[in-house]
């Protein structure tokens with residue numbers, strides 16, 4: 041199950057009781073990757089009511105989620121997130137920071153309405169080790185909470201993706217300029233987290249060439265080659281790539297990575313389960329990550345096995361508070377029960 045922000049956490053970043061039910065309902069996924077979860081207060085702020093994993097209270101609730109998913113026979117990784125220039129101070133309560141002072145040409149849905157994203161403050165070089173440490177500490181909390189591992193969020197225009205970009209990252213220090221330099225922060229985080237919890241518990245999500253969040257990259261393959269070459273010796277659990285598999289970049293990125301390769305075909309494309317099955321059979325991918333179909337079908341796997349019709353996801357309730365569109369999608373058995381009633 042691909043990571044899906046659902047904006048149902050409490051204002052202080054503690055996941056809600058509903059989240060325990062939501063994830064337990066989807067335990068048959070094999071591996072659930074949680075919604076993006078902030079590694080510090082300053083790492084949050086792209087959406088309201090998104091969770092964190094940097095206080096004892098957060099950790100205690102994630103522990104309940106881990107227990108509930110394990111009780112249903114599932115496994116779960118927490119996706120670790122720093123929003124970078126996608127944060128709004130009205131949501132995070134802190135200033136917005138990024139590799140360089142270049143704003144995303146986008147708005148945030150703040151508690152007092154839609155507002156343009158501010159020009160971020162460029163992080164100083166001496167602030168970067170603390171960000172690496174936040175990921176390390178959050179990973180430690182995830183594992184101490186009983187989670188099976190963590191996925192580092194390097195995709196979709198958030199902080200780590202911003203560092204990778206030759207457009208958004210205009211730095212002149214060791215974290216900007218060459219491909220190796222732009223890949224450095226993500227690589228250091230993956231290394232630190234692998235050192236903390238073991239490489240076998242670490243995944244990395246990337247979206248090479250992705251244009252979500254006003255992102256631009258010119259030299260896509262070069263910068264990901266630098267990143268993947270550097271982290272390859274660690275032997276992490278998997279690389280999770282959000283990419284259109286018909287794009288030229290797919291073949292190039294696939295060729296670079298010899299480890300476990302998880303594909304998600306991205307938001308612009310409707311999931312084609314036959315295509316994913318063929319890719320898996322050919323060995324082009326090790327696994328597929330599926331988002332919206334899982335959001336709308338807690339029993340997705342059972343439905344796919346019997347070729348049953350799928351519930352359609354309701355876009356209007358993706359990010360709204362409460363149980364509707366969150367824990368009330370019916371299973372196939374429930375649909376059949378209500379039909380025969």
Ligand SMILES: Cc1cc2nc3c(=O)[nH]c(=O)nc-3n(C[C@H](O)[C@H](O)[C@H](O)COP(=O)(O)O)c2cc1C
Nearest residue numbers: 042043044045075076304306307311330331332358
């Ligand atoms: C409601 C919603 C929330 C999302 N939240 C996240 C997130 O927290 N982290 C992330 O990496 N991707 C996130 N994504 C992207 C999904 O993981 C996935 O890449 C995308 O939905 C395309 O896959 P799908 O067609 O299987 O849904 C989100 C997408 C949706 C629709």
